[in-house]
Each structure stands twice: as C-alpha cells, then as structure tokens.
Amino acid sequence: MRALPSATTMCRVLIGLDRAGASGTLHIRAEGRRATLSLEASQVVGANVDRRVATSHRQVFENVVQMCDWQGLVLRLVQSPAPATWWKLSEPIPARTLALHTMRAAVKGADMASVRADLGDSLYHLTEAGEALFHGAELRPEETAVLFWLRRGVPAEELSTLPGCGLAGYRFLWMLKLLGAASPKPGGSYPLLLRKRRELRRQASAHALLDLPEGAGGRDARLALRKLVRDLHPDRFGDRAPPALRRASGEIVTALVNAEARITSGRAD
Numbered sequence: 001m002r003a004l005p006s007a008t009t010m011c012r013v014l015i016g017l018d019r020a021g022a023s024g025t026l027h028i029r030a031e032g033r034r035a036t037l038s039l040e041a042s043q044v045v046g047a048n049v050d051r052r053v054a055t056s057h058r059q060v061f062e063n064v065v066q067m068c069d070w071q072g073l074v075l076r077l078v079q080s081p082a083p084a085t086w087w088k089l090s091e092p093i094p095a096r097t098l099a100l101h102t103m104r105a106a107v108k109g110a111d112m113a114s115v116r117a118d119l120g121d122s123l124y125h126l127t128e129a130g131e132a133l134f135h136g137a138e139l140r141p142e143e144t145a146v147l148f149w150l151r152r153g154v155p156a157e158e159l160s161t162l163p164g165c166g167l168a169g170y171r172f173l174w175m176l177k178l179l180g181a182a183s184p185k186p187g188g189s190y191p192l193l194l195r196k197r198r199e200l201r202r203q204a205s206a207h208a209l210l211d212l213p214e215g216a217g218g219r220d221a222r223l224a225l226r227k228l229v230r231d232l233h234p235d236r237f238g239d240r241a242p243p244a245l246r247r248a249s250g251e252i253v254t255a256l257v258n259a260e261a262r263i264t265s266g267r268a269d
C-alpha cells in the first residue's frame with residue numbers, strides 16, 4: 001500500500017498523456033532520484049531510472065513500478081525531440097497499457113477491508129474515461145466480466161458474487177475507481193434500496209418500513225407507499241440491472257405493499 005499514492009499519480013498522468021496523444025519526455029523526480037519516460041504519440045519509446053536505460057518492455061514496467069515506491073513524485077512533460085535511436089525500445093508500449101500493468105501490481109496486495117471501506121455500498125458505472133481506457137485493451141477474464149456489469153450499473157457489495165468476477169474483480173473495481181475509470185452513479189435510489197433491505201432483514205415494523213411515525217394512518221401509508229415504490233420499483237433500475245438488484249427491489253416493494261395493507265387494516269404492530 002505504500003506505493004499506491006505514487007502509483008495512482010503516475011498512472012493517471014500516463015492515461016492522460018495517452019488520451020492526449022502526447023509526445024515528449026516525462027521527467028519524474030522524488031527523494032533525490034530522477035527518471036524519464038520518452039513518448040511519441042502516446043507510445044512509450046524509451047525509459048531510464050538514474051541513467052540506467054531500459055531495453056525491454058519488462059524493464060520499463062519494472063522501472064515504473066520502482067518509481068511508484070518513491071514518495072512525493074513530481075512529474076513534468078517537456079516537449080522535446082525524439083531520443084537517440086540507440087536507446088529506443090524495439091517496440092513501443094502504449095502509455096495506457098503501461099498504466100494498467102502498473103496499477104494491477106500496485107493494488108495486488110491491498111487489504112480487502114480497506115478496499116471495501118473505500119468502495120462502500122454505492123452503485124458503480126464505467127465512466128467515459130474508463131470506456132476510452134479499455135477500448136482495444138487486453139483484459140483478464142475477471143476484468144472483462146467487471147466491465148460488462150459496470151456498463152449496466154453494479155452495486156459494489158454484490159460484484160464479487162456476480163458471474164466471472166470474484167474477489168479479483170472486486171479489487172479491479174477499486175483500481176478503476178482510483179483511476180477515475182469507474183465511479184458511483186450520481187443520485188439514484190440504490191442507497192434507499194440498501195436501507196430498506198437492512199430494515200426488512202431486521203424485521204422492522206410496518207411504520208418503519210414506510211418511513212412513518214408510529215400511529216400514522218392509512219392515508220399517510222398510501223402516500224408513503226406511492227413515493228417509495230416510485231423510487232424502488234424494479235423498473236426504476238432498468239432491464240440491464242444485475243438480476244440480484246432487481247430481485248431485491250421486487251422483494252422490498254412486496255414488503256412495502258404488505259406494510260401499507262397492515263397499517264390501512266389496523267393490523268400494524
């Protein structure tokens with residue numbers, strides 16, 4: 001986890017340079033050390049750390065991972081002529097590919113309790129930046145599965161149970177959040193759905209389920225039911241929502257209807 005802040009900074013910059021089609025030399029310094037990455041049209045064509053030149057993709061990756069252990073990175077892109085051919089890589093590396101490999105390494109050993117705390121219980125979706133980042137990228141099976149669910153909108157707490165995802169997919173979602181490639185959906189009713197599901201599991205009273213004070217009557221119950229169902233009906237989440245989310249929504253709406261009926265008939269606890 002020590003390398004995570006620097007890795008996130010480095011990879012966000014690489015992704016930004018990739019999207020911009022940037023050329024030049026990215027100068028990196030921290031803790032009295034220096035490194036450079038040379039780019040041509042968003043492709044990394046050369047790298048060195050403390051004047052040690054990388055000659056292969058693996059060495060470039062290892063160099064960038066090493067830089068992520070430096071604290072307080074300062075990065076500056078200087079537009080400059082292409083480097084001398086003698087220390088150019090035989091094949092360039094797309095800057096976004098280097099960023100993905102680096103972030104995968106940075107989050108690999110992350111404490112899952114910290115990951116869960118950061119992701120919370122929000123409903124996540126793939127951002128525009130995320131779509132651009134993964135266009136044509138080589139992905140692992142669990143990453144492909146996560147992107148499929150993110151395009152529908154997926155609850156963080158349920159992702160690891162969805163087909164093809166698992167804990168590796170859950171960690172991948174966190175990586176995407178750090179990179180700005182996935183984010184919680186703005187607004188929406190998922191937090192309300194989670195609260196109602198918790199109340200249902202605790203066997204809350206009919207009045208509590210409808211957010212009513214004890215003693216409220218049938219008219220108030222009908223108005224409350226109408227409002228809650230408008231926000232929580234399965235159709236509110238769309239046909240592409242994960243089946244578990246639509247199932248939970250249906251169970252909650254049924255419980256709310258039953259709660260209204262108990263209050264209206266005078267049978268509420």
